[in-house]
Amino acid sequence: MYKVLAYITAYCDESAVKKCIAGIFKQTYAVNKIFVVDNSPKPLNILEPETGLVVIKSHPENIGISGGLVKAVDFGLQNNYDFLWMFDQDSIPTSDCLSQLVATFDSYTYTRNVRVGIVAPVPLDMRTEQVIMPAEFRNDHFKAFAKTSFDSPCFCDAPITSGSLLRLSATTTVAPPDSRLFIDGIDLDFGLRLRQKGFHNIFVPGAILHHNFATPVKFNFWGVKKILQRYSALRYYYICRNHTYLEFKNSQGFYKLTCIYRRLKVLLMKTLSILLVEPNKKFAKIWACFCGTYYGFRGNLDRQFDQSIKRALKK
Known part of the structure; x- marks a missing residue:
């Protein structure tokens, strides 16, 4: 089995973070540890760090999603993790989400000989039943996939960050997430830069992430x-x-x-x-x-x- 580090950006919503953590721990494919960057002015009472399964780093100065991702990538590489599973706090994966992502990674890497950078789920906003589609860069703008049904995984330039499974070895060939972007567009930038280095990002219809969008x-x-x-x-x-x-x-x-x-x-x-x-x-x-x-x-x-x-x- 792969060594998987989950990561959550937390900010002023203790209940949402706890639900996200619970969803991660319910996976049929187990994660090894959860790394949380808490950007709240006052540290959240998320979980006792002494459990050993959750590492919490408090940054009341607020380093944003991008700054937190930089620290999570560094932590993952230094501790020899294979994947970083990235989350916003308002996301909850279905129980088989990670197993679907890993199975797709294996299929494309070892059966089809594809250099995979990111494997991403379908982010579904239950309030509106909207799917947040991945994006492609088309000459002068990012364009979201049309709302059509997918029967099998497909390539894209940039899936959204939350729920995406990042192959950590791929991060050694590109610059880390741009911390200056802070809270928006990090997925567009990093996903496209991986594509430009020859990696493929894959959107997986069978993997579902419940995600609140704005x-x-x-x-x-x-x-x-x-x-x-x-x-x-x-x-x-x-x-x-x-x-x-x-x-x-x-x-x-x-x-x-x-x-x-x-x-x-x-x-x-x-x-x-x-x-x-x-x-x-x-x-x-x-x-x-x-x-x-x-x-x-x-x-x-x-x-x-x-x-x-x-x-x-x-x-």
Whole structure:
């Protein structure tokens, strides 16, 4: 059996983290240890570390999802783990999720001779019955797979981080997750960089992860049912900044121009969405989107800008 380290990014939600830990321990394919980075200002009472099965590292300064992943990858490599199974705190895997991922890894690695980087489950939001599809990079933008049924595993550029099983030996050939991205777009960046190094990331229909994605809002628009998501102003900033940065950075030649057009179009649609579904702080959230898009085009991921904007939004 492989040596598997599970990892959870925790932040101010003790109940969610405990449910995630319980789901990991219920797997039919056992993990060896759980590594938790607790970014909460006040440490959560998650589990007694003396059990030996859970390692908890407190970072009240908040190093984000990306910073936590860097530490988890380092811990996994230093302790000779084969895989890092990555989780957001609001995710719960079904009991056979890990066994499905491992079986798919074995099938593609040893039967088909494929260099596998990540094996990912289907993230299902039970509140909306939406599946969060993996992404492909197409010339100037990341595009989610169309909502179609899959009968067998398929290749993608970037599945979402939560629930994904990362082959740790693959991380020695690429730079670690970019800690400057903080909380958004880490999956797009790292997954695509693995693909560019010749690894394949695989989406596995038989493996299911229950995952809460933002705050969904359902409504009818001219007779058509729509679901949009609500976020904090700072999260809007990170979404716009990081996605703009990653898409513009990976676009080449003429596609740099089309990327600019697409990102400005996204900015317009975000503005309209905020006006439509956000109940408060509309201007702050729109301003966060504009600032994020601007710094994304500049390629400036220095967190001091994030902090200055955060202070401005609190006024």
